[in-house]
Structure formats: C-alpha cells, structure tokens
Amino acid sequence: MDPRFIRRVRKIVGKEHVRCGPTDLEVYSYDGSLARGRPGAVAFPADTQETAALVRAASEAGVACVPRGFGTNLSGGSIPPDDGLVICLTRLNRILSIRPDRRCARVQTGVTNLELQNALAPLGFFYAPDPASQKVATLGGNVGENSGGPRCVKHGVTKNHVLGMEVVLPDGEAVRVGGEALDPPGYDLCGILVGSEGTLGIVTEVTVRILPLAESVVTLLAVYDRVADAARSVSGIIAEGIVPASLEMMDAPVMRAVEESCPCGYPLDAAAVLIIEVDGPAVGLKEQAERIRRICASEGCRQVREAGDTEERDRLWAGRRGAFGAIARLAPGYLVADCTVPRTKLPEALERVRLIAQGHQLAHGNVFHAGDGNLHPLLFFDSRDPDQLDRVRRAGREIMKECVELGGTITGEHGVGIEKLEAMRLIFSEEDLDAQRAVRQAFDPEGRFNPGKAVPGVARERPVVTSPPRASADDTAWMPETVEEACAIVTRAFRDGTALLPEGGGHWRTFGNIMERGLPILRSAGLASIVEYDPPNQTIRVQAGIPLADLQEALRPNRQWLPIRPFPGARGAILVGSMVALGACGPERMRYGAPRDLLLGLRFVSGTGRLVSTGGKVVKNVAGYDLGRLLAGSAGTLGFLTELTLRLSSLPECCRAVRGWGLLAEVASAAAELLRSNIEPTFVTASPLNGTTSGKGKQTDLEHWRILVGLEGFGETVEAQAERCAGLLADKGLEAEATEDYPVLDGPFSDHDRSMDRSPFLLRADLPLDKVACFVEEAASAIHPEHIFADFGCGRVRGGLTRLTEDAWDGLCGCIGRLDGHLLLEKAPDAFKKRRDVYGPFQPAWKVIHRIKDAMDPKGIFSPGRLPGRK
Amino acid sequence: MIAMCNRCGFCQVACPTFRATGHEAGVARGRVALLRALREGRLAWSTDLEEPLFACLLCGACTTNCFPAVPTADLIVEAREEYLEKVGRKRIHGLLFEHLLPYPERLRRVARAVAFGKNSGLSGVARALGLLRIFGRDFPRSEKIVGRMPGYALRERFPPGVLEGGGERLRIGYFVGCGMEIMNPVAAEASLGILREAAMEVHILENACCGLPAWSYGDREAARKLAAGNIEILSALPFDRIVTDCSSCAAFLKKYPDLFEPADPLREKANEVAARVRDMVEQVVSAPPPRSKEAGRIIVTYHDPCHASRGQDLVAEPRKILAALPGVEYRELPEADWCCGGAGSYALSHFDTAMKILERKIDNVEKTGAGVLATSCPACIVQLAYGVRRRNLPIRVCHLSELIRERSAPTG
C-alpha cells in the first residue's frame, strides 16, 4: 500500500489507530464466513468526521474501502478487498440517547446489539431485532446485513426498526437521513441502506425504534416424533391468527449435541421440537397457549410442555442459543445455510435438505426460525480437507436452488456478501440486477465501497441522463391491461423522452410538487387481478390496480386482511398500488406497520421500460438491495408498479375503541403514558372535540380534544386492555366516554376525520412522538386549521387548511425544524406550489434522492418535478 | 485445536484485552488465526508476534464463551515457547526463572531490598520477571507503592516447620505462594490462623515458586524444574491436604500432572500431590470457622480471580463463604469474573491496556457501593488496590482470609 496514503490515514485518525503490519493484516483478512481477502491497512476512526475524512482520502487515492463491525457476518460481507482499507467502527461505541417517551434510541454503530438491550432493559424497553450473535454483533453490522433473530416473527427485522441514520457516502460526505420522525421527504433512504452490506454508505449512527417490554410471556416446548408434523404445526399456529413472539425449531441431531454439551431438558428420543413463545398483556395469554396446544396436538404432537419458571425458560433458550456452538463441538467446521421458504413448504424443504446432505455424505442438523420459514441447515465438515470443503459448498448451492424452487429465497438474514453472489442469479434476471446496480451506481459511481459484494457484476449500460422530459401536447391517458402493454408504453416514452404520470384512483394526481398541467397519465386500474393467494402462508400477489376494498373482500372468507385502513384524508377508491407507492396508511401503522413493511415483493416497469422484480413471497429476505423499500413511497417517480406481494394478517377477533376527552395537555399526557406502558394499543389518536363548529363559524376549537385508543386482537385480551386503558385515561383527568367496538376494515374514524381533504391545503407534519401536542400548540393554532387530526402513536399531525400564506408556511418550516420533524403539503394549489416546495427547505439528503432518480429513471420520464427539490 | 475455531467471534465479548483495545489481534479469534497462519505458512515467526502473543492474559474467558471450547490460553503458551525458541528470549528472564524463583531465600532478599528502596538495580530483574507486580507495580513510577510494601516476608516471621493446631487428626501442608509471602504476609498469617483452627498440625513448607510465571511466559522447561522441586517437598510428608491461599498457585499445583509426559515418573507423583491440593476457599467451605458474635456491618463484593473461577471452577464457594460471614452484606460485582488485568507480567509489559482493563473493573466495583472488595489471589489484590488508590476510593481491598479471620471467633 502506498506509504503516502498510509501517512494521510495516520494523520486523520492518529498513529495508534492505524494498523498495517503483517500480523494486523492477517487478523483482518476474515470474518465469520469461509472467505478471505488481504487488506492494505486497517483504520479505527473515532467519529463520523474521521470516518468521512478516511473515505475522502481513500476516494482521492483510488483505494477501495470496507466498513467492519465485529466481523461476525456469515456471508463474507466484511472481507476486505485486496489492498483495500478496512474502516473498523468499533471505537464508535457510545449510546447517545435513549428516549422512552419517543420510543427511540440514538446509538453509534460500534455498539453491540446486546449492549443496547442491556441499557434498555432497566427502563422496561427493548430493541426488537435479536440475532443469536447479539453479544458480538454491532448495530452497524446489523444494519449492514438487515439482521433478524427469534423475536422477528412478531416484530420484524432490523429494517423495520431503523428510523434514521448518519451515513458517510462513498464521496466522503456525511449526511443525515431520516430521524425520529417517520417518513422523511422523498425516498426511504434508510430502507435501502439497511441490508446494503456496506456497499452504499458507512453508517456511523442510527436512530432505532424501541418498544416497551411485554407484560408477560409463556414459553412452550412442543415435542414431535416426526419432523413434518412439527413443520406443519408452524403454519397451523400462524394461520390461527396467533402471532408468537418466537417460533423456533430444532431437530434430533441438534438436540443431541445440545444435551451432550449442556443438558437443557430437551427430549433425546424426539425427532423435533418447537420452542413457541407468546407474549403480551397477561390476560388472554394462557388462552393463546391453550390454542397453541390444541393446534400442535392436532398435528400429531406428542407432548407440549410449558416452562414453569424463568429458570426453565432460560434453560430452553440457552439450549437454542448455544445450538450452533454445541454443533461446533462435533466437527471442526460447519456451514450454515440461510434459506427462507414459505412456511407451508417447510416439511418439503427439510426433506430436500436431508437428501442433499446425504448425497454429499455430509452430516447435518437443523435449528432455525420456523415462524419465518427461515431455515438454517448446518452442514458439518473439516475445513482442512479441500474435498470436504468442495462438497459442502456444492451442497450449500443445491440447498439454495431447491429452496428457490419452493418459492423461497437464498438468504433470509445472513446476507449475500461474497458467498452468495453467484446464487443471486437464481432469483434475479439481468434486468432485475441492473436495477440494483443502478442504485449502487447512484451512491458509488466509482465502485469503491465494498466491491465484489451484494450484487454480482457491474451495470451493463449506463444510460445518459437527460432532462427535462418533454410534456406531450395532449393529455393522453393510458390504461394498460397487460404488463407487456405497460412495458411498451414506458419504452416508447423512454425512447421519445416524454413524461408519464403513473396513477391509481386519480385522487393524488398532484401529489408532491407536481402541478395540474396535463401530463400523459399511465393508469394502473386496468391491472386489477389477484395473481396468487396463499392463505396458509398469509401472502397474496396482486396487480397494482386492485382496489383495497376488493382485496379485503377476497381475503375475508379466510378471516384475513391486509392490515391497512382507509386513512384520514383518503377519499374514493384506494388502489393498492398507489397506496403502496404513496406509502399511505392510517394510525394503525403503529401496530401493523406501513405498506412498505407489508410489502414482500414487487414488480415494476423501470424508467427504461424494463420489467423488474424485487423481493419475493417470503417474509424474511435479504437477497440484494430492497428496491421495494425504494419504490414504496416513491410516489410514481421511479417506476410503474404492476404487481405486489403482500404480507397478510388474520382478522382481529375484536376491535374496541376507548375514548375520553379533556384539555390538549391532558390528552397528550395520557397518550405519553400509553406509549410508555405495555398495554400495546393499535393506535393512539386525538382530534378536537367539537369538529368545525365553534362560534366563529369555520374555526376549530383547539383546546378540547377527544382521545381515541384502538385495541385489537383476541376478545379476552382486548377486554382487559380496554379496562386498563380506560383507567389510565381517568387517572390523567380525562372525561370518560363510552367504549365502543368498531368494524375491522373501516376502522373507527369519523367521516369528519376523513373528509379533511376537501380543504385546499392538506398539511402533514411528522414529529418525534413526544412533540405532537407541542406542534399543535405552537404551529397549528397560528394557521387556524379547518380540520386537524393528531396521531400520537406515529407522531403525525394532519390538518386541512382553508388558506396558507407563504409567510405562515415559512414559519411552520422553522417551527418543525426546531422540533426535529418535517412537513409535507399533501395538497396545495398550483399558485402556492409555484413559489414554495411542498416538502419545505432543501436538505442535504435530497441530493442522494436525486442521484437515485437519475440512475433509475435516466430520462426523468416518471412524474417529473414531483420530488422534494422539484426533481 | 486451532482448526476448531470457526471464526464466530463470540470470544470478543469476553476477552478483556479486546474490550480494552478493540483490536482483532487482541482477541482469541485473532490470536488463533495468527497461529493458523503460522502453521499454514502465511506468516513467519518474527517480533511482530510478540504483542499478540504476549498481550494475552491467559485468563481463559474466551474459552468459556467459545462453543467449540478452543483452549486459546494453552495454545498461546505453546506458541510462546516456540516464539522464545525461534525469535529469542530476553536474558533477564533466564536470570529470573533459573536463579531467583527456585530459591525462596534469595527472593525474599530481593524483596526486602526493593522494599527499602536500596537496590534499584534489582528493579530491572524484578520487572522482567513479571514479578514486579508482587513488589508493587510500575516500580519506577510509584515510590508510594514501594513505601507501603511490607517490611518482612511471611517465612521470616514463621519459618518453615510445624505449627500446632486446635483441630483433631488433620495434617495440613501450607504452600506459601510468592505473592502471599512477600506482598501480603498479613493475609497469609490470617490464613495460617484459620488453618490452625481446623488442623492438628500445619506445616509451613519450604516450597519455591509454583512455576506459573515461567509457564505463562512460555518457559515451560523452567516451570517443570520448579514443579519438580516442589513435588519433592510436597510428597516428602504424608499431609492430608496441601492448602494454599493463592488461587493462582492452587490452580497451577492442580495442573502439575499436565507438565510431565505420561511416561515421566514425576507425572505419577504430581498426580498424588495434585489430588491433595486445596484452594483456601475449598478448605474453608469444608470446615467453616466458628462465627464471631459481634461484627460491624459491612458491604462486601468479590472479584473472581481467573485462576479460581475458570482455573478451578470455584465460583459459588467464595460467595457462600462471604454471605455467611456475620455482619456482611454481600453484593455481586458486575462482570465479577472479568480479569482485572493484573495477570502475570501483564500490568507491566502492557501498562496501558492493563490500566484500561482495570478502569472497567473499578467502575464496576464502584457500582456495587461496597466498602470492601475481597478476592483470593495476591496478584489481583495488588492490581485492585492500585486501581482503588488511583481514584482515592474509600474501599478496602483484601484477601478473603483476612475477612474470615476477623469475623470468626478463635477458640484458642
């Protein structure tokens, strides 16, 4: 390595924080995988600034970089490029802030997952992703790989819990993306950065969602004589509408190994066990456990044991967590495969794995996240024997192939890295890969960040960016009825350089900075069929133009739904595609997630007219960049959505709203208390008590508010929660109102709440959770909203305004900036849009958004001018 | 054994040197990777290896956290031996292991000289020994520590020989560890008192250093010589038990058989000796001294010496003893079994790392709010006392024996 470069690196981080001796380079040549590489130097920056300086130096010297946490990933993600610079983030080890009132923690990325958990536990909180490696995996590594763990069957993976980050881009610029408030303007940059394996940016700080610990937990051990019975019980439990906190499976070879190394109470004569844990409000938990028992018994389970006390529970979990280890005593090497299949395919997948292992004469065992269908077959071998190494690699490839054939994917949580680079072609076409390469190029045109990882090959073509597109003279509207037709329309537009405005119901045509000016419209309504509905797996593949109501109708016979309701401000038919494209949803998001959290796979027509697929139909998937995250919320600026695969839920048995009214401050304090408690509400919202009818005609009384708390789930549980909740509201001095059940699909919100979009201005403010009332007081009272709706659970305020001057808007922008939130005018007259950006003042992260737009839609044909910064 | 490491990285959480430096060469996974690179020819023996090999505390915490239980500490000792052969050793170590440690009398003389600050030339020897910790760490920098050094060694007051005890039958050989003898004769005296309560006779042995420092340094030949000498002394008389109040000595005495090849006649003898060795902690648990009636209330916490917890699996016992002492409120120390950084020559040759490790330890001690920090290894005591002093904390650091003795009612 060039000594001048080393000197420069020393200057940046200090001499003692650079290593480049032969022993140093040797110990940074590996990670948890079987791959290796030889770096030129290793640097340990102290903070974001030093990291950025290192990246700038490397970029100027043409040196490749790889970020590294503790190097425990199992795919080769942190293997250094030869003669490259390892940027090791372990010195960034401070927890910067923990805010239970905001359900947020801000943490440097060198902190380990367990260190964060340990800091949260005394406050009664936790961070949901819990990889088995949590004590030695950094949050940076978790972000890099989009890590999951046993708890993810209920709460989702890293991606679902990262709200914001500080990231150093490949050109050495440090930018903040996202933050404590949801849905920052433009694309979901966090969503694309999480799981990018250090190829798009080096994350130095993350803001993560934290949640209150559950009130109570029941742990069951179900014992089976046949593996297939255990596997079938898994989908049986989920289909029943139970969302277990964890649902893990272990087979006989693994149990034997565990019991040999440390007796944890696993039955040695069984073929498999399931460890099933349910948590939540204490009332109703026993009944859930009882349901689980029944399901297991009906699938041929021999016995279900309940952990009598914490000690027994800890023992069972110790066995599960120590399973890889116990196995490690049996052989000097093992390969962990990491495929995901639809849950119903588990029995078959396990059988195929067995045959493959047998075919290659390899001993194997299984211990895995059954609830997610995420298999971890362990193949044992001796890494010193090249023949065995070769066989194990081949077996690994075959397992991936079989799982893909079963409708699964090649990696559920360990990442692509180097090891699964070629396997990416099993699930993605060159077109699909090109779209991913375009993203990479947008971030890292020189390809210096972690080259040779995550996405195979380099972009085949680099379309020249041209702008702006010509608006065609007439206001044509196309409504393709086939995907081919859609591709042809987009291809033509690409060739001619003409604009296209994708749309669903037409209601949001002027969303963003777009004005009414006759752009040719591309409607999705002609693509409205259900492609594949898989009730036991709770997934559905639909075309983008299907109305939400039709979708729900189709699901109802199976007692399932897509847990999104017509949201405040929505009107007319909501088409699923546009709902996802806009990231639109209501306050139940607090419990069920936003559309992007429910989106498993996606097909879209790209800016060059190609049909691109991303994701799949399994709930856990880290193969390639998550383009779905980028497209969800992109508001028709990156592609025309044609088909979506969505994750469904069982319909809740009971939906009940608890109400109360009082002063804004009392309502806010009750909401805050609810968010700190373990009551687990589905939403916490409030709106003014007297709607629009105060003395001065069209003015809302902003002093008196009604709080509305939604509780959904099993009858007994909801009942007990509602009681606790009502008690809490009374304690906070609110006047009680009748508790009421509401319809599952329509939700409890009044027409008044929904009709706010009749106002000419529709304002949305996103805030840290504790700032909602603050915003209402400071800002909203200054602009006299006609309608206003506060969502405490998601930190959002929506308002319908009759008028808004530019000065008032500028004032609002200043105010929201001080509150660490952001604004969006979901609707505004053209005259206003001409003079102000509806997303507020410019932010550095928008540059990245524009680069992505350029890379994926090089001629800028989709919805030109809509994005923040009018791109 | 090297191949058993699957690079999972789980040792990182436990390895004190890694927690202090954050550098992969300072963790079991990295050290084992280097050994593998040496075997596979990717790396040549050179002074570059000194740091990664000799910075290991041999504390064994990695192995406890390692699924395949890779015995890193043992592998490192082997590698150190090879390093000494291939890269070279320092003359001063030969001096120490061959001319000082085998001769308790000479060692005591050196100690006295150092205590009175008369012969600074000796400090170099002492430092190289890694035994400087026994004389008070970082000798040239802290006159104060030297000033506090006891002016006498145990066997200067209690010469080798037989002491009558109050018990029936039991004959105990008391193995005098270098650290207890020189740095902590007061605690050693307390131990003697406790033993005399329980035994009919207590023999103060004329043993030399147990050999652990030499073994840790990778000089296994020197360690074997020391062991051979001690085995002669320990098997000369038919003691029922051989007790030592230094957990490091106890652990190493129990390990004596491993030092000799199966064919070596000394192995059999070593086995016999090892079978009778007891840590003071075990002795007290088997024969608890009578409780004194009056005792002031104190809050006590306990640090696990590596050689007690991982070396001998003595974890529950010391806690049981403390919790049972009159007037004692026992509070668990967070990360109690984390090495204090005082291991072997460590604190001297790797001063900065050792201090970072110590800081973490003392932070934890402060969290407990304890007024007394007890342990059972003289090297730990010196290190911990230094840590407490550096922060001017009102915490007494002492040996378990002292507390036990103070809070029991002597019958004689």
Ligand SMILES: Cc1cc2nc3c(=O)[nH]c(=O)nc-3n(C[C@H](O)[C@H](O)[C@H](O)COP(=O)(O)OP(=O)(O)OC[C@H]3O[C@@H](n4cnc5c(N)ncnc54)[C@H](O)[C@@H]3O)c2cc1C
């Ligand atoms: C025994 C064992 C069990 C495991 N169990 C699980 C499990 O249950 N679930 C699971 O998901 N994983 C599991 N893993 C895999 C691994 O622990 C995780 O992938 C972990 O998140 C990696 O963290 P790390 O700090 O070691 O990151 P590293 O391995 O150092 O890095 C991982 C990737 O992230 C990138 N990266 C690191 N830091 C940053 C940063 N600050 N910014 C951007 N990119 C960065 C790296 O370049 C690399 O591509 C397991 C591993 C082992 C050995």
Ligand code: SF4
């Ligand atoms: S013995 Fe201790 S210092 Fe050495 S590698 Fe293991 S844990 Fe680290």
Ligand code: SF4
């Ligand atoms: S814990 Fe054991 S197997 Fe894992 S890296 Fe450390 S030494 Fe290797």
